[in-house]
Amino acid sequence: MTRRITLRDLATETGLSKGTVSRALNGYPDISPATVARVREASERIGYRPLALAQSIRTGRSRSIGLVLQMEQHDAQRPFLAEFLRGITRAASAQDWTLTVATAESEDEGLETYLRLITERKADGFILPRTLRQDPRVALLRDAGFPFVLFGRTEDSTECAWFDIRGERAMQQAVTRLATFGHRRIAFIGADSIYTYATKRLDGYRTGMTEAGLSPCITTGHATAEDGAAALEALLDGDAPPTGVICATDLLAVGAVRSCRARGLKVGHDISIIGYDGSREGQAMEPPLTTFAVDQVAAGTRLAEMLIARIGGTDPHELRETADAVLREGGTDGPPPGN
Amino acid sequence: MTRRITLRDLATETGLSKGTVSRALNGYPDISPATVARVREASERIGYRPLALAQSIRTGRSRSIGLVLQMEQHDAQRPFLAEFLRGITRAASAQDWTLTVATAESEDEGLETYLRLITERKADGFILPRTLRQDPRVALLRDAGFPFVLFGRTEDSTECAWFDIRGERAMQQAVTRLATFGHRRIAFIGADSIYTYATKRLDGYRTGMTEAGLSPCITTGHATAEDGAAALEALLDGDAPPTGVICATDLLAVGAVRSCRARGLKVGHDISIIGYDGSREGQAMEPPLTTFAVDQVAAGTRLAEMLIARIGGTDPHELRETADAVLREGGTDGPPPGN
DNA sequence: GAACGCACCGAAACCGGTTTCGTCAACCAC
DNA sequence: GTGGTTGACGAAACCGGTTTCGGTGCGTTC
DSSP: OOOOOOHHHHHHHHTOOHHHHHHHHTTOTTSOHHHHHHHHHHHHHHTOOOOHHHHHHHHSOOOEEEEEEEOSTTGGGOTTHHHHHHHHHHHHHHTTOEEEEEEESSHHHHHHHHHHHHHTTOOSEEEEOSOBSSOHHHHHHHHHTOOEEEESOOSOOTTOEEEEEOHHHHHHHHHHHHHHHTOOOEEEEEEOTTBHHHHHHHHHHHHHHHHHTOOOEEEEEEOSHHHHHHHHHHHHHSSSOOSEEEESSHHHHHHHHHHHHHTTOOBTTTBEEEOSBOOHHHHHSSSOOBEEEOOHHHHHHHHHHHHHHHHTTOOGGGOEEEEOOEEEOOSSOOSOTTO | OOOOOOHHHHHHHHTOOHHHHHHHHTTOTTSOHHHHHHHHHHHHHHTOOOOHHHHHHHHSOOOEEEEEEEOSGGGGGOTTHHHHHHHHHHHHHHTTOEEEEEEESSHHHHHHHHHHHHHTTOOSEEEEOSOBSSOHHHHHHHHHTOOEEEESOOSOOTTOEEEEEOHHHHHHHHHHHHHHHTOOOEEEEEEOTTBHHHHHHHHHHHHHHHHHTOOOEEEEEEOSHHHHHHHHHHHHHSSSOOSEEEESSHHHHHHHHHHHHHTTOOBTTTBEEEOSBOOHHHHHSSSOOBEEEOOHHHHHHHHHHHHHHHHTTOOGGGOEEEEOOEEEOOSSOOSOTTO
8 A cells, every 4th residue: 555646746846835736636726737738738737636534624525426216106216326336426527426326215315315415515416317397306406506407396496406218208208109000099097296207198199189180198196016906907807998008107117017917818919008118027927018218327427427417517408408208119018909 | 595503603602612612512531521511502503514524634534435337247236326326415414424325337346436536625435336246445544543334345355344244144034945945956046256245145045055955056247137038048968956945135136037038938937946036127027036134224324323433433353143034935936846 | 869760641734635725927097 | 029828747735533742740760
């Protein structure tokens, strides 16, 4: 373990003072270009790397991205967390940032955790996953004047930077796809509308149905596979059972498929089911679920980049992006029976 | 944003000097018990919390646990990462520690990442997931004299602290279970033997077979679901096709089940399959996979606690624990046909 | 009663950086 | 030639802690 190379080392190496070297590296205007170049070169040569935490004690910045995972229901089952983290950390380490992760068991504990991370300066900003339509975290961070980036929008996005997947477009595509197959009774099994994504996806379904000239059939507020199964049961027991079903999440779709099987319906033939997420459970099924896959690595990458920019002072209005989920054709959908 | 409560505040509050207060809080022997109590009380009262990063600049400790995820093949597909993180962060934050996560695309990049985190003091120690039999990370950290805890053992565990799940016992149980059902030809589809867990599980299978007085039938080196499917194909095409199959991972089992279905075999009836992991894919299947589930939250919790103890100076020999995977009965196994 | 040892605490240096402030020389205008 | 800017840097304070060092008051000892 050789001693770290410190700023003082760089100072003696260049024959300058500590302060001058520091300002040279940080782009202060009162250092001559020649000196800046000299310092840069020497820094490179002897392999100087500033100690982020030493900087942070004065600057208040720790070069670290915060991510708080709320472990209630949904978040506990994040199949793509690894991919998401990969995206974040890749973008972060490219700029010498790191990722600090915390978890919370409830919403309240989550909010406390944000405050704790802020006061302990463990993070300079946060990525907020799985936004709610009315999100208390947004209120909290906005009040605290602390930078953040949303993964998904909220109802009131004033002064917010966000990155979102156009789930509404995917759902619309799903309707179009089924309608083109010849389906006329297409139902939607939706998630809990406290989540923004849930209402967005529902909107997309509605739009698609209107476009296709069909009348919607909607049930919402579902979360688990069991919910999905129950919802489909109810639909099939109704007056006009659907021939096509679009689910807001793969989890719901998996449940729906299960209850079809229980009734002896051949999915993809007797009934069509489309999900959303591109989850592994969906792909492990036989036949694999037709679904819309989200590139979680890309999402994480962009979110991290945007957050770092936001922390750097970029206007939040410039930090708003969307990406599309892409159709992954499986074997759970097709023409309706009799076509 | 009110200003942080700093050590100086606490000093003026108690009428002591900064240094004395610091030593009082850190248990130095040259402070009278009365003073220590007084400082503790005042600290509690005004809500003082030391700024970890400020401490760390002098002490070299950042009160942070490091976790590097290697994203090659396996790790990218960690269904339980959220659970694992939950365990870690819960134990960590209970002692005012945090978790720093990084990812790496390859082994080499992984090793570099460890060095980077060490020199930047982003972590005081590491949890090493998914250990190899011969693990270069162990060599690296041991050389650097940096504390770590293994999730799983390595071949050479000298001076190592570890936590492991007794996969061998689970596999042995699996054999016993199938043998009790009446199976006599029980095959094993194993994973890549560079991983310790793979050889351990194989050992368990071997032990179980010997106990049951049966002769083993082994194929190893498999990773993906496709591998599992292909392995089972080969077994079924062999001279004495097995009636029971034990897979080292759920992923392999999912593949195996798939190829059974393709052949028209009814899993759980015509052939029995048991997995290991307790993965969501396995549970999403119809019928759900019989498997051995691992409590990832508990694993993360213990690993974090052990690492903190290790960093605190506890002898690694005292930090060695195992836990068992528990059988989760699904519908993919039962008596062999004709019983 | 002076010398000694010890328990207890304050002062100050220190960790590795950042930032403020002041200085000095060179340049400019008049 | 004088005064006022300006550019470029050094010195020193600072951030919030930790740790070393030294000094005080008190009880012992001879």
